[in-house]
Structures are given as structure tokens and as C-alpha cells.
Amino acid sequence: MTSLLSVPENITFEKAIALTQTIMSKIETGQLSETKIESLIGDLVKSKNGARGFFVSYLTDSRPLADSPSPSVLKALESAPEVVVELLAKNLAMCSAMVVHHQQNQDDEAANKSKTVRSRTTKLIKSLNIPSLSSNIQELYQATTTSQGNYKDFLKRWGYDTEQLKAIKEAIEPLL
Secondary structure: OHHHOOOOOOOOHHHHHHHHHHHHHHHHOOOOOHHHHHHHHHHHOOOHHHHHHHHHHHHHOOOHHHHOOOHHHHHHHHOOHHHHHHHHHHHHHHHHHHHHHHHHOOOHHHHHHHHHHHHHHHHHHHHOOOHHHHHHHHHHHHHHHHOOOOOHHHHHHHOOOHHHHHHHHHHHHHHO
16 A cells, blocks of 8 residues: 555645655554655655655654654655755744744744754754755855845845844854
8 A cells, every 4th residue: 555655746835745744654653664765755855846845744743753864764855955955944044033933922832843843954954965955054154144145035035033043043053
């Protein structure tokens, strides 16, 4: 039955979220081999919608799977560096800024969830062997400190305040 699980071409963001939940449930219950996990997640993260859906679901899930990513998950992510690198950099910025946003609104539960996503994202960034990841993280850092570079428009579009930019910068510093 698990062999029937596959990633459709042109997967939507919503379907990628749902498929990631299915994959994670099957991982948790031992129904997928490491090879099948690598293949499914690798197929998912080839496309931007698939990768976005994967990260949203994987990084926010209440199960501890993303706290210690398996070698098959890491290999799958490494198979699509052009998509994965940008999304991980942006995700690190967004969840770091959201910690501040939620704290400003006295929403400790949401702030803690954003901290978990930040921790998981940081762990992935440290664990992945993708040469361009380091330079992208440095470019994001540059944009937070100089308002210049490839991530300038991304940061501007989200309208992060000074405190949020500081939080993003602080999340990046251990990775430099």
C-alpha cells in the first residue's frame, strides 16, 4: 500500500501540506523505508509549491520528527538545493520575526510555536550539506543589517520592524 504513495506533478501548496502529513504519519508508524522517505520528500521539494507545503507541515507539526531530521529527510532536501535554500533562509527570517510579533501581542503559545519552528529550521540549516545555503544565509544577514542585497525586497515586503529585524539577525549569527 505504501508504494501507492506518490507526489503528483504540479502539486498544489495545499496538497503538499496534506501529503506531508500523510508521509509523517507513515514515518511515525514505521510504514515507510528510508529509501521511500527520501524519494517522496525529494519529489515533493523539487517544486516550490511542494517544498513550501513540506516545510509548513514538517516544521510546525506537533510530533517530534522535525526535531531530529533523519538522514533520508536531509538527503531528500539536499537533492533540490535551488528550491530548498531560499525557502529555508526565508523561513528562518519569518519564524524569527513571528516570535517577536507574538510576544508583542502577549501570545506566549504562538511565540513558543514560532520558537520551535525557528529551532527546527536552524537545525536543518546546520545539518544540510548544500554549499549555497551558507551564502544565502549571509545574504539574508546582510539584508537585515544594511537593507541591501537579494533579501532586501523580501524583508521590505513583510514590513518587519526594528525589533523583528534584530531577532532575524540574532537567529542568523550562530550560523555565520
